[in-house]
Amino acid sequence: MKNVTIERSTVEEAIAAALEELHAEKEEVQIEVINEPSKGFFGLIGSKDAKVKVTVTNGPEERTKKFFDVLLKKMEIEADYQVDFSDNVLKVDIVKIGEDDKGIIIGKRGKNLDEIQFLLNLIVNKGRENYVRVIFNVEDYRAKREETLKKLAAKMADKCRYYKHKVRLEPMNPYERRIIHSTLQDEKDIITYSEGDEPFRKVVIDLK
Numbered sequence: 001m002k003n004v005t006i007e008r009s010t011v012e013e014a015i016a017a018a019l020e021e022l023h024a025e026k027e028e029v030q031i032e033v034i035n036e037p038s039k040g041f042f043g044l045i046g047s048k049d050a051k052v053k054v055t056v057t058n059g060p061e062e063r064t065k066k067f068f069d070v071l072l073k074k075m076e077i078e079a080d081y082q083v084d085f086s087d088n089v090l091k092v093d094i095v096k097i098g099e100d101d102k103g104i105i106i107g108k109r110g111k112n113l114d115e116i117q118f119l120l121n122l123i124v125n126k127g128r129e130n131y132v133r134v135i136f137n138v139e140d141y142r143a144k145r146e147e148t149l150k151k152l153a154a155k156m157a158d159k160c161r162y163y164k165h166k167v168r169l170e171p172m173n174p175y176e177r178r179i180i181h182s183t184l185q186d187e188k189d190i191i192t193y194s195e196g197d198e199p200f201r202k203v204v205i206d207l208k
Contacts, residue, residue, distance in 0.1 A: 001062070003055035010037055011050040018054035023085070025128055028059040060090045060124045060132050067123055068092070071116070077101045088131070090124055094138045105138050110145060113138060114173055146179055153183040156205050157190050166206035171196070177203050 004021050008014035011033055019026060035051040056062065064083050072079055080096035094105065106113045117136035124132050135142075152169070160167045169180065180203045181192050191208045194201050 001055050001057060002059075003053060005034070005051065005053045007035075007049040007051045009049055011052060014050045014052040015054060018052060022054065022056055022059070023088070024054075024056050024059045025130065027127060028056055028062075030055045030057050059085075061085045063124050064090060064092055064120060067120055075101075075104070077105065079105075085132075089133045089135065090120075092120065092134070092136045097138065102138055106141055110141065110173075110176075113141065114175070145176070149176055149179045150183045153180045153205075157184055157187060160190065160205045160207060164207065166204055168195075169203045169205070171200045171202045173199070174201075177201070180205075 002022060004018050006014045006018045006021070008017055015026070015031060019029065022029070032053040032055075033050070034053055035048060037050040038048045061083050064085075068081055077097070079094050079098075079101065081092060081094045084091045084093075094102075097105065104112070105116070107115075113136060117134055120136060121132075121134040124134055156167045156169060172180070177194055181194075184190050184192050184205065189208055191206050193204055193206075195204055196202055
């Protein structure tokens with residue numbers, strides 16, 4: 001568990017500084033006051049700052065590890081994963097997993113991957129004032145999927161030009177739709193928009 005020891009003029013200032021350094025909130029930590037502040041002799045000689053030790057016990061990383069340890073055990077999947085939390089972004093990457101189990105975790109077109117990310121997002125942000133963005137990936141699947149979608153967008157735009165009528169893509173989640181829109185946003189003769197309701201909302205590619 002991560003911890004820091006901080007000295008400041010008051011206990012409150014020391015705790016605030018520790019929370020800032022740890023990127024944690026007060027409800028997620030254990031606080032140990034090592035020294036109370038003292039003014040010393042005549043308020044000058046021998047004065048001491050407050051000293052506290054703050055340990056993260058239930059922060060985003062700790063919640064994530066508990067969640068994944070239980071999830072993988074329940075699914076009877078053996079996998080190695082890494083957790084990185086910085087700048088209010090939590091990244092979870094499964095770096096080692098069998099091919100069959102990888103397919104189960106990812107699901108059709110990443111459906112299970114997105115659902116696990118959604119659940120983790122709820123768990124990590126429960127009770128927090130500062131929102132944490134959660135990104136869950138399996139062996140760089142999202143980068144490969146993004147490249148596939150970019151190629152699909154270009155191909156379908158060419159099809160739209162050739163046949164001179166709109167092309168509707170398969171239903172996609174918001175993240176994947178944004179990739180299509182972004183890929184084609186600079187095309188002078190092409191316009192994209194989304195239609196339908198979740199989870200069947202899809203991108204439409206049309207001529208301007």
